Amino acid sequence: MEKNWWKNAVIYQIYPRSFQDSNGDGIGDLNGIIQKLDYLQYLGIDAIWLSPVYQSPNVDNGYDISDYQTIDPEYGTMEDMDRLIEEANKRSIKIIMDLVINHTSSQHFWFQEALKGKDNPYHEYYIWRTSNNSEPPNSLKADSGSAWEYVSELDEYYLHLHSKEQPDLNWKNPEMKQAIWEMINYWLEKGIGGFRLDVIDLIGKEPDELITKNGPELHPLIHELNQQTFGNYNVVTVGETWGATPEIAKLYSNPERNELSMVFQFEHINLDKQAGKRKWDLKELDPQELHQVFSKWQTELQDDGWNSLFWNNHDLPRIISRWGDDSKQYRELSGKMLAIYLYFMSGTPYIYQGEEIGMTNYEISDISEVNDIESRQMYYDRLDKGYPKEEVLQSINTKGRDNARHPMQWDLSKNAGFTTATPWLAVHPNYKSINVETSLANQDSLFFTYKELIELRKNNYDIINGEYQTLNTGNPDVLAYIRYNDNEQIIVVVNFSKQSQQYSLQTNLNHSKCLIHNYNTGIGGSKELQAYEAFAVKVSGNNW
Known part of the structure; x- marks a missing residue:
């Protein structure tokens, strides 16, 4: 295969829980993905980025991994995973695994051993600090308060930059690093096409200095990871880096540095929030500001790095509802506009499941309809602070992660053809007008615009x-x-x-x-x- 094949590739993200249920339990699975590979081949994509399918207690929908080398039974078995890789390869589609190596689940064997005592060899796989009069070591914050969780039996705190069920790994520990390298090579030997590295900019953290992102040892750690694992294979690696600037992105993606293929940068994604506030604090998008950000990344990475191109992912609301127009009159027109704007830029495009048929946000009226841990934490926190309920629900309807996670809409049958059971998250009521079956029957649909754009990219690679x-x-x-x-x-x-x-x-x-x-x-x-x-x-x- 051509080196750097990913530069001329289009990658499709699948959120397995919501893609296709093959066994009638209301949850998408690996065999369901296999059933839809012909559809993805017809669309023209080159690789699938697969959100986590490892064993997990699902506190954060799989981004809390309890065993890196076991498939969660909800999704199938390792034999199903092997078959997915094989069947995708038959269609010239690579499988890109989503990998979380900043933290594990608190149910992971390593952490369970770490809790047994300071003399346990796994204790130093995580980041611990001693108690200071029963107060956390410092003021580092997590998604839901302090980033330090007290363990009374050890009289120590462990670090968790996300939920307390997601303890952070200690990247200064050589034994932990070796275990991670071996796990990554296990997957590479299976013939996967690469990795998307979740919150990778956090692994160089210096908690005593209150540094979380872009720590001083971050890039040496990633270079070492490259040399010990994926740098020895012809694969793609993309890092999730919320704090990246173009200069930082060059450090990751300049091929001479032997780190990553590219990063996901999120500067454009933050343009509809109020400056200095959280994503829930909304403001109108300025198209010129968006254009300036995209243009900056296009020009500044042109000779020294590589761009990722995306509107959607599993953490973001549906782009047509966000920056297009999800009314019946303009839904597909605005979706086509957004796609055309993006697809002639330099970089690797990512399509999130359902984007190609114009799926839209799912409006809720009560917090009981929400699954996402981030949205739920924000809801109760803001109610406690006196925010009006209606305002908080509006923020969730606009920016909540569940918007991307409602099941894929395949056809006009019950539950949009996603499942024969009760789906784990409700199917959008508009599925009878927005679905794959209807899209494929209409040559003027948004689906065929995406298909045409993929072909145009491949035929005009040198210009793009x-x-x-x-x-x-x-x-x-x-x-x-x-x-x-x-x-x-x-x-x-x-x-x-x-x-x-x-x-x-x-x-x-x-x-x-x-x-x-x-x-x-x-x-x-x-x-x-x-x-x-x-x-x-x-x-x-x-x-x-």
């Missing part, structure tokens, strides 16, 4: 990874950029609003070749875009 420059349109709601090399150029123009917009470009598009357009009309010479109109054109020569 050439030079990038923003184009001035004279209208803050009309975003445009150009990709070019010595021979050709691609110009992308999108209307990021539901009102018609006037715009201007310095270049003439009359003799260009239309690559894709989300309206069934010609582009012509008009300088007006309809609601959410978007197109990409190719122009020969470099004369713009």
Whole structure:
């Protein structure tokens, strides 16, 4: 296989619990994914990023791993996992495992042994500090309060930057590192296509210095991890790095440094929250600000790193409800606009399950409808602080992680074809109009826009990874950029609003070749875009 195959790949994220249930227990599983591989092959994707399927008590829906080398019975067996890898490979689809190595579950064998005493060899697999008059060692915060949990039997605190059921691993311990390396190599030997590394920017933490992200030993640790494991295989690695800037991203993804293939950066994801506050504190998105952020990452990583391109994942609300328009009139048009804007940029695109058919947020009216631990903690915390219930529910409906986790909508049958049982999380009521079956029957659906964009990326790889420059349109709601090399150029123009917009470009598009357009009309010479109109054109020569 070509080295760096992932640069020309499109990756599809599956949240297994919500993708397809094959055995009628209301929970998606590995055999359900196998049943849908032909669908994914038809879409044109090259790899599947699989959210965790390891054994877990599911305090955080699998991101609290109790055994890295056992499949959780809810999802199947290791034999099912092997068959998934084999069947995906037959279709030229790689399986990318989601790996959490900042912390484990408190039910993991290592932590259970660590609780037995300070002399246990597993004790130092985790981060402990002695008691100080029954007060935590310092003021480090977790998702739900102090990051330190007291164990009275040991008279010690252990560190957990997430819930208390997710104790942080001690990356200064050589035995722990060796155990992690061996586990990673176990999976690589199975022939997987790589890893998505959960909150990887936390492993270099210095808790005594109150440093959590981007600690001084972070990059040496990742380089060492690379050399001991995935650097010896032709695989992709992508790190979840909420605190990354372009300069930091270059440290991770510059190939000369032998760390990761790329990172998920989240600067654009934070643009609809109030400055200095949490994601729940909402504000309107400024399209120009979004354009500036994407353009910054395109230009600054062009020669020294690699971008990931995404709108959605298992932690984020549905992009059409968030920055598009989920009304019947504009849902697919705005979804096509968002896809066209993203897919001519340089980097590796990620599709989250259901994004390709335009799934939308699920509105709740009561906290009893919420499964997500983060949303529930925020709800009760803010009620205690006096926030109005309606305001808190609005924040959950806008930004809550469950929005991405409601079951995949396959067809018009009961429970959208996801399960024959009661689903673990409710199916969206709109499944009879938004589903795979309906999308495949309509050649003008959002699905076929994604399919066409994937083909266009592969056929225009050299241009898409050439030079990038923003184009001035004279209208803050009309975003445009150009990709070019010595021979050709691609110009992308999108209307990021539901009102018609006037715009201007310095270049003439009359003799260009239309690559894709989300309206069934010609582009012509008009300088007006309809609601959410978007197109990409190719122009020969470099004369713009």
